Amino acid sequence: MTLEELVGRRLMFGLPGPDATDADIRLFADTRAGGLILYRRNFETPERLQRLLTCLEGALDRRLLIATDHEGGRIIMLGRAVTIFPDNLAAGTAGDAGFVHRQGVFEGRELRRLGVDVNFAPVLDVLTERYSPNIGIRSYGKDPRRVARDGAARITGLQSAGVSACAKHFPGKGHAGVDAHLGLPVIESDWGEMHAVHLVPFMAAIEAGVHCLMTSHPLYPGLDPTPATPATFSRLIVDEYLRGQVGYRGVIVSDDLEMGAVRELCAIGDAAIRAAAAGHDLLLVCHTEAAQRAAHAALLEAYRTRALPRRPLEQSVARLDALVAERPARFDGGPPRPERDGEPLARALAARAATFVAPAPPGWRRRLNGRVAAIFPRLSALADRITVEPGLLDEARYLREAMRSYGVEPEVEVVGVEPTEAEIARARGRAETADATILF
Structure with a gap:
């Protein structure tokens, strides 16, 4: 295999739309990218998705590794011909690992019919008392043993049905106070805390035979004190600890290298080189062709000049080829x-x-027939940084239409994801004059 082919196999790209255009085919042909991650923007109908995959692979005359984020709840990219399960926090609260295993089995069967090889799930981050703007209900909860139990059940279910699971976000970021899509989180935990809490589910996932692990973008100065070195770039965390000390032999995947946390530190080409040097097998560059080509060019030059050694590259590609070979069709x-x-x-x-945290006030159902205030986050402000469904770009209209089917006509107050004092005051005022308030 040529150096160009080896480098390409290590890259997974996203595409801009639901069809494989000539430009898309050129991108994959020029870079020899080995993987495709599917987002909502790539999915309109199952039939159209099948055409996209068939067209792209047919034009390239080779198999790709196809992945998506199918976590459940609000993180579902392929929303038709599948079961929409609740977010992980609901599954964890339900308290039945047998249910979670069956969920994984059903998801695996459904995703294989759509042509997916790898599900970037489950989320194994453990929540704490600290505010978690990015993970939240994507986690199975605050008890690391419960997260471990449910995560392992989901993994074995998915993989028994033919889809490789990818546990994330190693070594754990359920206590990150910043969303890595938007900025660079700093997690001060030391190895003792991480082993006691946040690494527990990942060890269970490895024991369960998880095919892939995805790392995370926060800085962990208590784990690797090297300045400006998040887990994504940390050879100490990825290669020395996960691959060496833990002995993990599966595929190690980076999170998207176009995310805000990475952009704060370096350009995309440097990010690709540093993530590869840290020990990742598969590098995700999910959104823009310019970034994808820049990452490829930087990696290729690093290997040509021997700034990166070839032997680990060959080992990574062997692991990725084995993952593709899991599914001949x-x-x-x-x-x-x-x-x-x-x-x-x-x-x-x-x-x-469903959990009742306090007795409902008398007549609360009747209040929904009166003035209902709905406080909703301004997701449209994030559209240039994360995938936001088109319908959510007008939040007030979306919410009114969604609630109208339940006979509720809300007065919507849209606030920032991190609301200002003025927005909080307006929301409070809206709630004080309403008969009922729904907070999202």
Whole structure:
């Protein structure tokens, strides 16, 4: 295999739309990129997705590694012909690992029908009392043993159905106070705390045979004191600890190198080189062609000049080729469709997760027929940095239409994801004059 082919195999790109254009095919042909990550922007119907994958692989005359984020709840990229399960926090609260295992089985079958090889899930970050703007309900909860139990159950379910699981975000960022999509988090935990809490689910995932692990972008100065070295760039955390001390033999995946946390530190080319040097097998560059080509060019030059050694590159590609070989066919299991027992299971998980934190006030149901205030985050402000569904770009309209089907006409107050004092005051005023308030 040529150096150009080896370097390309290590890259996973995203595409801008639901069809494989000539420009998309040129990008993959020029860079020899080995993987494709699917987002909502790539999915309109199952049939169109199948055409995209068939067209792209046919034009390239080679198999790609196809991945997506199918976490459940609000993080679902392929939203048709699948069961929409609740967020992980609901599953964790439901308290039945058997349900979570079945969820994984159903998801695996559904994703294989759509042509997916790898699910970048489950999230194994453990929540703490600290505010978690990015993880939140994506986590199974605050108890590391519960997160470990449910994560392992989901992993074995997915992989038994033919889809490789990817546990994330190693070594754990459930206590990060900044969303890495937007900025650079700093987590002050030392190795003792990480081993006692945040690494517990990842050790369980490795024990369960998880095929892939995804690392995280925060700085962990208590784990690696090297300045400006997040886990993504840390050879100490990725290669020496995870690969060496822990002995993990699966595929190690970077999170998206176009995220805000990385942009604060370096250009995309340097990011790709540093992530490769840290010990990642697969590097994600998910959104823009300019960044994808820059990452490829920088990596290729680093290997040509021997700034990066070839032997680890060959080992990474061998692991990735083995992952592709897990599934000889692009599509398995017949035409895309949700599992028959998927929706009843999703409803059971949601019902078991319902938690009453205080007695409901008298007549609260009748209040929904009066003035209802709805406080909703301004997700449109993040659209240049994360994937936001088109319908959510007008938050007030989206919420009114969604709640109208339940017979509720809300007065919507849209506030920032990190609301200002003025926005909080307006929301409070809206709530004080309403009969009922719904906070999102």
